[in-house]
Amino acid sequence: xxKYTSGLQIGRRGFLTGSAAVLGLSQLPRPAVAAPTKGGxxxxxxxxxxxxxxxxxxxxSGSQQIMVGWAxxxxxxxxxxxxxxxxxxxTNWSSDDAQTWVFKLRQGVTFHNGKTLGTEDVIASLNxxxxxxxxxxxxxxxxxxxDITAEGSDGIKITLSAPNADFPFILSDYHFQIxxxxxxxxxxxxxxxxxxxxLESWKPGVKxxxxxxxxxxKEGAANxxxxxxxxxxxxxAATTALVTGEIxxxxxxxxxxxxxxxxxxxxAIESISGGFHPTFAMQSSQAPFNDNNxxxxxxxxxxxEALVKKVLRGHGTVANDHxxxxxxxxxxxxxxxxxxxxxxxxxxxxxxGLDSLSVSLSVSDSLFAGAxxxxxxxxxxxxxxxxxxxxxxxxxxxxxxxxxxxxxxxxSSWGARPVPDMIFATAYSKGGDWNESEFSNDTFQQLxxxxxxxxxxxxxxxxxxxxxxxxxxxxxxVIPFFRNFVYARRADVSHSEDVxxxxxxxxxxAIERWWKV
Amino acid sequence: MQHLLRLFVQRLxxxxxxxxxxxxxxxxxxxxxxxxxxxxxxxxxATPENLAAFRRELGLDLxxxxxxxxxxxxxxxxxxxxxxxxxxxxxxxxxxxxxxTFFLAGFAALISVPLALILGVVAALHRDTLLDKSINxxxxxxxxxxxxxxxxxLVWIFAVELSMFPSIANLSEDAPFTDRIYRTFLPALTLTLxxxxxxxxxxxxxxxxxxxxxxxxxxxxxxxxxxxxxxxxALPNAIAPIVTVIAINLAYLIVGVVIVEVxxxxxxxxxxxxxxxxxxxxxxxxxxCLLFAATYILFNLASDLISIASNPRLLxxx
Numbered sequence: 080x081x082k083y084t085s086g087l088q089i090g091r092r093g094f095l096t097g098s099a100a101v102l103g104l105s106q107l108p109r110p111a112v113a114a115p116t117k118g119g120x121x122x123x124x125x126x127x128x129x130x131x132x133x134x135x136x137x138x139x140s141g142s143q144q145i146m147v148g149w150a151x152x153x154x155x156x157x158x159x160x161x162x163x164x165x166x167x168x169x170t171n172w173s174s175d176d177a178q179t180w181v182f183k184l185r186q187g188v189t190f191h192n193g194k195t196l197g198t199e200d201v202i203a204s205l206n207x208x209x210x211x212x213x214x215x216x217x218x219x220x221x222x223x224x225x226d227i228t229a230e231g232s233d234g235i236k237i238t239l240s241a242p243n244a245d246f247p248f249i250l251s252d253y254h255f256q257i258x259x260x261x262x263x264x265x266x267x268x269x270x271x272x273x274x275x276x277x278l279e280s281w282k283p284g285v286k287x288x289x290x291x292x293x294x295x296x297k298e299g300a301a302n303x304x305x306x307x308x309x310x311x312x313x314x315x316a317a318t319t320a321l322v323t324g325e326i327x328x329x330x331x332x333x334x335x336x337x338x339x340x341x342x343x344x345x346x347a348i349e350s351i352s353g354g355f356h357p358t359f360a361m362q363s364s365q366a367p368f369n370d371n372n373x374x375x376x377x378x379x380x381x382x383x384e385a386l387v388k389k390v391l392r393g394h395g396t397v398a399n400d401h402x403x404x405x406x407x408x409x410x411x412x413x414x415x416x417x418x419x420x421x422x423x424x425x426x427x428x429x430x431x432g433l434d435s436l437s438v439s440l441s442v443s444d445s446l447f448a449g450a451x452x453x454x455x456x457x458x459x460x461x462x463x464x465x466x467x468x469x470x471x472x473x474x475x476x477x478x479x480x481x482x483x484x485x486x487x488x489x490x491s492s493w494g495a496r497p498v499p500d501m502i503f504a505t506a507y508s509k510g511g512d513w514n515e516s517e518f519s520n521d522t523f524q525q526l527x528x529x530x531x532x533x534x535x536x537x538x539x540x541x542x543x544x545x546x547x548x549x550x551x552x553x554x555x556x557v558i559p560f561f562r563n564f565v566y567a568r569r570a571d572v573s574h575s576e577d578v579x580x581x582x583x584x585x586x587x588x589a590i591e592r593w594w595k596v
Numbered sequence: 597m598q599h600l601l602r603l604f605v606q607r608l609x610x611x612x613x614x615x616x617x618x619x620x621x622x623x624x625x626x627x628x629x630x631x632x633x634x635x636x637x638x639x640x641x642a643t644p645e646n647l648a649a650f651r652r653e654l655g656l657d658l659x660x661x662x663x664x665x666x667x668x669x670x671x672x673x674x675x676x677x678x679x680x681x682x683x684x685x686x687x688x689x690x691x692x693x694x695x696x697t698f699f700l701a702g703f704a705a706l707i708s709v710p711l712a713l714i715l716g717v718v719a720a721l722h723r724d725t726l727l728d729k730s731i732n733x734x735x736x737x738x739x740x741x742x743x744x745x746x747x748x749x750l751v752w753i754f755a756v757e758l759s760m761f762p763s764i765a766n767l768s769e770d771a772p773f774t775d776r777i778y779r780t781f782l783p784a785l786t787l788t789l790x791x792x793x794x795x796x797x798x799x800x801x802x803x804x805x806x807x808x809x810x811x812x813x814x815x816x817x818x819x820x821x822x823x824x825x826x827x828x829x830a831l832p833n834a835i836a837p838i839v840t841v842i843a844i845n846l847a848y849l850i851v852g853v854v855i856v857e858v859x860x861x862x863x864x865x866x867x868x869x870x871x872x873x874x875x876x877x878x879x880x881x882x883x884x885c886l887l888f889a890a891t892y893i894l895f896n897l898a899s900d901l902i903s904i905a906s907n908p909r910l911l912x913x914x
Contacts, residue, residue, distance in 0.1 A: 122766075129871040130689070131637075131681035131880075140639055214650040216638055283682065284871055285863040286766070309766065313858045315748065319763045320861070323755050326764075476874055479639045480631035512643040 119595035121303040121572070122326040123584065124311040130284035135268045136256045137207050137215035142330055142587060143310055145253045147287050150306065150590045151191075152256035152272030153297075155182055155201065155235075156247050158497055158586055160577040162406070164248055168196065168257055168273065169235075177242035177532050182235045182250075188296050190259040191277045192267075198229035203266045204257045205237075217254035219505070219512060242532030244539070248497045253587070275301025275591040284310050289590070302594035321346060321567055327595075328568040330583050333448065334392040340567060350394045351564045353580035354404035354495030354502075357447060359440060359457070360516040362487045363555030367438075371553055372431035377438075379427065380461035380468075382419035383559050389456060390449040394563040401550035402493060402502045404561045406580060409499050409543035414551060424464030437467040441482050441489040445475025447562065450490055457559075484515050491515055495581050499543050503527050507550065516555030523549045571596050600904060600911065604897070611893040618889045619671075619882055623664050626878050632656055633680050633876045654680055667879060677879045679872075686883050690868070694887065696767070697864040700780055701849035704787035709842060712792045716799025716838075717826060723804060735793035747786045747859035754782060764861040783860040787853060791845040798841040802834035836903035843899035851888040 128143025136148050155169040166172075169182040188196040205227055208215035226238040239246065249255075261267045270278040275297065276289035289306040309326065311317040314333050320326045322343055332340060332348060341348055361368035361377070368374060383397040396405060399417055403410050428436055442454040451472060458468040473482045482489055496502040505511065508527060509519045523546055530542040550556075564583040574593045579586030585593065634650035635642055651657045658666075670677050676686040715735070719728045738746065755763035761782050771779070806812060807830060815829050854866030865884055872880040904910045 129875060130868050131679055131871065131875050131877055133682050138637060140637075211645075212649050212653075214638075214646050214653060216642075216646070218646050219643060280769070282863075284867070286768075307766075309764075309861065311764065311861050313861070316764055316859055316861050319751055319756065323759065323763045325762050325766060477630040477636075479642070480635035 115299055115302045115573075115575075115594040116596065117302050117304070117594070119303050120305040120307065121328070121590065121593065121595065122307040122309065123328045123330075123589065124309045124317045124320065124326050125330045125584075126310070126312050126314065126317065127330075128283060128310055132283035133268075134270045134278075134281065136254050136258075137213065137217070139253060140216060142583070143283065143287075143308065145582070146308060146584070146587045146590060147270075147278075147281070147289075148253060148256050149274065149588055150276040150289050150308075151270050151274045151278060152258060153274055154251055154253075154255050154257065156251045157588075158251050158579060158581050160575055160579050160585060160588075160592060162497075162577075162579055162581070164251065164497065167251075168201070169250075172247050174246075177244040177246070177534060178239050180237045180239070180246055181230060182237070182247075184233045184235065185296065186233060188273050189294060190273055191271045191292060192259065194259045196257070196259075196273060198232065198235055200259050201235050201257055202227050202229065203260045205255060207266060208254060215254060217252060220249050220252060220254070220501075241528070243500070244531055244534060245498045245500045248501065251497065276306060279305075286310075297591070300591045303590070306590050308590070318567075321569065324569065327572050328566070328584065328589060328593075330566055331448075332565050332567045334394065334565065337392070337565070345570050346567055347570045348565070348567045349578065351578055351580045351583075352396055352404075352406060352561065353564055353582075354402070354407055354561060355447075355493070355564065356398055356402060356404070356558055356561045357450065357453065357490055357492045358402075358515070359454075359557040359559070360489055360491050361555045361557075362484075362517050364517045364519070365487055367431070367433070367436065368487065368555060370431045372427040373433070373436065374553070374555060376424040376427040376431070376436065376464065376466060377461070378417060378557050379420045379424040380464045380466050381457050381557055381559050382460040383417075384419070385460065386453055386456055387560050390452050391560065391562055394565050395560045398558040398560050399547075399551050400554055400556065400558045401547040402496075402506065402558060403499045403543070403547050404495065407495075407497075407499060409540050411540075411544035411547045414544065414547055417551065419460060421460075421464035424461070424466060428465055435465040435467065437469065438488050439469040439471045439486075441471045441473050441486045443473045443475045443478045443482070443490070445478060446490055446492045450492070453559065454490060457557075484513075489515075497581065499546070500527065500531060503546065507554070518550075518555050520549055520553060568593075600901060603904070604901060607897050607900070611890070611897065614893060615886055615889055619668070619886060620664075622882055622885045623660075623667075623878065626873075626876060626881060627660055629873075629876060631876060633878070636875045637681055663878075667882065671882075676883050679880050680877045681875055686880055689880065690865070690883060690887070692769075693863060693865050693868050696862065697850055697853075697866070699776070700783055700787070700853070700862065700864060701846065703777070703780055703784040704791070704849050705846055707784060708788040708792045708845075709795065711788065712795035712842075713799055713838070715792070716796045717803065717831070719796065719800040720803035720807070721822060721826060723800075728800075731796070735796050738789035739791075739793040742855075743786065743790050744855045744859050746789050747783070747856055750782050750786055751859070765863070766861065767863065780862070783853075783856050783862050786856050786859075787849055791849060795838070795841050795845055799834070799838050802837045803830050806830040806833055832906065835906040839899045839902045839906075843895040847892045847895045850891050 125142040125146060127141030132144050139145055139148055153167045155167060157165050157167040159165040168185050168188065170185050172180055172182040174180045184196060208217045208221050209224065223239050223241060223243060224237060225240045228236050230236040259267050259271055270281065275292050275295040277292050279288040279290050281287050287308040291301050291304050295301045317329045318336060321329050337348060340346055361374060363369060378400050387395045387397055399414060440454050442450050444451050454470050458470055461468045483491055506513050506515060507518045508514060509524050526542045526546050530539050533539045533542065566583045572593055573596050574585060633654060634647050634656060638646060667677060678685050679689055715731050719731045722728050751763045754761045762779055765779050765783065767776060767779055803826060812825060812829055815825055854870060857864045857866045869884045
């Protein structure tokens with residue numbers, strides 16, 4: 080997943096223990112009942128990353144870098160297992176106008192090298208993502224930051240150029256890890272942090288070994304003595320290694336083999352609903368997509384229930400052409416779910432003055448498992464409405480540079496965001512770098528800016544509801560479903576009752592949150 | 597002998613020329629691939645602004661020939677350079693992987709070469725019997741199946757069902773030698789099954805050809821045993837074709853095992869090369885490809901030299 084994504088959160092309810100259903104495990108004690116125990120080695124395999132991955136969080140993308148980064152370091156804020164925003168290196172934060180924020184730093188926290196956490200470390204770590212020479216993938220997230228200064232010995236004052244009530248959520252993004260400033264004044268990117276583990280060996284693309292930090296400040300966290308993180312890109316090899324006990328958890332389990340895997344009593348499967356979703360994005364400034372009737376015809380031409388059932392094997396929920404998942408705050412449940420209706424598709428085509436429509440939809444299986452299948456099914460669904468969707472299979476290598484936002488109609492995929500504003504600003508804001516559907520709507524734009532400075536929750540909710548309706552009825556993307564995170568662990572690895580749904584493996588924090596029984 | 601030495605020097609010089617041509621072809625191919633390092637690393641989070649900053653930092657904004665000559669200059673002075681992305685010196689990046697690759701190839705060769713030779717001789721000795729046919733069918737079956745499938749079958753039998761060997765290599769640096777042997781046994785066995793047939797059949801065919809010659813008949817009439825006939829009289833004359841096939845297979849064991857590396861999660865050169873191509877990390881790709889090309893050149897050279905040395909007519913020709 081190359082997508083730039085920030086932290087995320089989603090409702091905790093999607094958590095279903097697939098294994099219990101398949102295995103009849105219900106008589107076994109729920110893992111949540113047991114308190115964490117210390118000790119043991121945790122071997123976990125991930126499938127995103129390569130030999131060239133670095134420890135620089137500005138360049139982080141993919142699970143190898145994110146998981147190692149969060150084992151070594153902390154952020155100012157984090158998304159907890161319950162998907163709520165939690166204090167991490169900041170103990171609290173406040174703002175009167177959503178424009179000037181003051182974060183109080185946790186006292187007595189030391190880095191692995193013995194240095195005490197100070198305001199200079201936080202300022203330098205955040206500034207890594209700012210300024211003209213920054214190569215950070217998260218540069219645009221901090222684009223609204225005008226100034227970062229120290230306030231006293233334990234306060235960080237961040238001034239924004241415009242109000243943003245969700246700003247503390249942004250700081251939970253995996254890019255914004257806090258690193259120490261060295262004696263030479265340079266930021267230490269070598270892996271030194273305040274996290275629960277220290278780096279024993281770092282061989283990107285092969286294996287990373289971590290040792291528990293005996294001085295970790297967080298209670299009840301970092302339970303394993305040793306952690307080995309392996310990169311296994313072949314899902315067959317990863318699944319076999321889990322079954323044979325060579326590893327304790329895998330980042331992703333394939334739908335096709337879930338049934339077989341579920342029969343193994345030593346393996347537990349997790350299926351966690353979240354906000355990860357694909358989009359079929361149209362460049363809506365160009366013909367034929369500049370006519371909203373054409374966009375609506377395509378939206379009515381997809382059978383979402385069938386996609387969830389056939390492509391995701393039930394491990395997902397239908398979406399409503401906007402990126403706010405049911406588990407996110409401000410999700411508008413009263414908005415009517417669009418149903419599959421070829422007649423309406425035909426009607427809107429006629430409104431657009433067309434008898435039939437032929438479009439080519441670019442897709443690659445590297446986007447997510449089942450991407451090509453989704454588009455192929457979409458083709459079948461759309462045909463009765465007079466729409467011919469040609470499946471254009473593109474190579475996964477170079478997809479983001481040569482297909483995404485280059486072709487008129489293409490498939491994309493987006494990770495979960497903790498709040499609607501983050502995905503709206505990233506992918507639906509006029510003039511934004513990642514506005515993949517070239518969406519441009521003045522009302523939407525005004526609501527987005529107004530909601531950021533609105534501190535009345537009811538009014539904010541109303542605004543976000545209106546924005547969801549605008550995207551649903553006028554947006555340039557068909558959003559068919561939200562995909563669950565489906566992964567597996569050995570049954571002797573345990574976690575708390577809540578499991579974060581921003582990423583797989585407990586929000587990519589299984590290393591510090593899980594334990595061995 | 598002098599002839600041999602001259603040939604060696606000549607071929608070595610030609611080899612260097614080939615390496616230079618290879619480096620040029622690889623550089624141009626990578627230039628032709630869509631996207632560059634900056635785009636591959638930043639992926640979806642690439643904006644024109646941070647792409648430009650990234651390219652400035654890596655010197656990607658320089659013209660292609662400047663970048664190639666810079667790299668070549670360093671390379672000729674023994675400086676392999678650093679990975680464009682991670683900044684790790686390429687010598688560090690490659691040394692351990694190269695050792696892993698040679699270890700696995702050597703392990704597989706130690707099993708497969710003697711095995712192929714013995715099976716070939718046995719098959720030739722018992723030509724057209726049930727034994728000969730069984731050997732042929734078994735080795736041909738192994739080579740006809742895709743290598744990842746052979747790997748999965750071995751994993752299923754030895755790792756899942758019998759729990760005798762681990763399903764993934766997962767090597768640790770400080771693991772004792774015996775542990776390394778144990779952990780690489782399944783990949784080595786997979787490779788053995790894949791390369792044995794080729795070498796075995798060449799051994800058998802060369803021997804059978806020789807057995808039809810008059811000098812063998814003469815030895816037979818003098819009362820030499822079947823075993824002596826083959827091992828003393830025929831085998832030395834079959835060395836040239838057999839060595840050629842062995843060289844090709846050994847080179848394959850080093851450069852062609854990406855799929856086996858993937859199945860067993862074995863950290864060798866193949867995986868490194870695939871990763872680096874995907875990320876357009878040109879310096880790493882160059883070095884890895886040159887190593888592979890050099891391997892082929894050296895193995896071919898060695899097999900030619902052995903073939904000539906084993907044949908007095910070539911060695912002492914006028």
